[in-house]
Amino acid sequence: MNDKEYEDFISTVSHELRTPLTSIRGFSETMLTSWDKLDDESKKKFLKIIVEQSNRLINLVENMLSVTKLNNTKDSFIYKEISVKPVLETTIAIIKTQYKDKKFNIETEPNLVPILADKDKFQQIMTNLIENAAKYGDENSTITVNAETAGNNVSIKVSNTGIEIPENEYEKIFTKFSRIDNPLTRKVQGSGLGLYITKNLVEKMGGKISVISKNHKTTFEIKMPAADIELQARTKCKQ
Numbered sequence: 001m002n003d004k005e006y007e008d009f010i011s012t013v014s015h016e017l018r019t020p021l022t023s024i025r026g027f028s029e030t031m032l033t034s035w036d037k038l039d040d041e042s043k044k045k046f047l048k049i050i051v052e053q054s055n056r057l058i059n060l061v062e063n064m065l066s067v068t069k070l071n072n073t074k075d076s077f078i079y080k081e082i083s084v085k086p087v088l089e090t091t092i093a094i095i096k097t098q099y100k101d102k103k104f105n106i107e108t109e110p111n112l113v114p115i116l117a118d119k120d121k122f123q124q125i126m127t128n129l130i131e132n133a134a135k136y137g138d139e140n141s142t143i144t145v146n147a148e149t150a151g152n153n154v155s156i157k158v159s160n161t162g163i164e165i166p167e168n169e170y171e172k173i174f175t176k177f178s179r180i181d182n183p184l185t186r187k188v189q190g191s192g193l194g195l196y197i198t199k200n201l202v203e204k205m206g207g208k209i210s211v212i213s214k215n216h217k218t219t220f221e222i223k224m225p226a227a228d229i230e231l232q233a234r235t236k237c238k239q
Helices: 003-037 040-070 084-095 119-136 183-187 194-204 229-238
Strands: 079-082 103-108 115-118 142-150 153-161 208-214 217-225
Touching: 003 040, 040 194, 079 119, 084 103, 084 119, 084 142, 084 153, 115 119, 115 217, 119 142, 119 153, 119 194, 119 217, 194 208
Parallel strands: 103 142
Antiparallel strands: 079 115, 142 153, 153 217, 208 217
C-alpha cells in the first residue's frame, strides 16, 4: 500500500467509523438528558438503534482487521479437509437469527467431497456471502445455497432475489470500499469491504469467485479446490 492508498484508506475508515459513533452518542445523550420525557416505545426504539449501530461498528472494525491481515504475509492459513455442509449449516444458524424475515435453503449433492481450505477463513467467506444475500434480498424471500462437485473443485452458489447488479458493476463490487448505487443500497448500511475481503480470501486459498445477476436473481459462486482428486473420482464412481 503506497502513501496515497494509505491516506485514502485512513480517510474512508474515519468516515465509516464516524457515522455509527455519531448515532450512538446522539441517541445515548438524548436518553440521558430526556429519560423522563420519553415514553417506553421511544426508549426501545433508541436502544434498538444504539444496538444496531454498535453491531455495525463491530463489523466494521472486524473488516478493517481482516483487510490489514490480507496485506500481512505472516497471516498463516491452516489447510484441512473441510466438509462443506456442516459449515453452511452453522453459518446459516447464526445469520437467520438476524434476518427472521428470510428463509434459508441448503442444497448439496450426495457424498459431496470435502474441500481443502482454512476452516475459519472459509466460514468467514460463507458468512459474508450469505449475510449479503439476506441483507440485499427481497423481503420474505428465500436465500438458496447450493454446493456440488465441479471438476476438481467444489462449486458453492449463494442466490437471492432482489434488485439486480448491473453487469458493468460485476468487477467493481469486489474492490475496496465499493458499493453499487441503487435505492436498496442507500437504505442498507455497509462498509464496502465484505466482498473485497471475500475475493481475497477465496483467491489466496486457490479458489475463484464470480457473480451473475439477471431477472431479479443474483448468484455469487465460489469454486474451492477439492481436498482429494482421487477421492473425488472414487465418489463419482459410487454415484
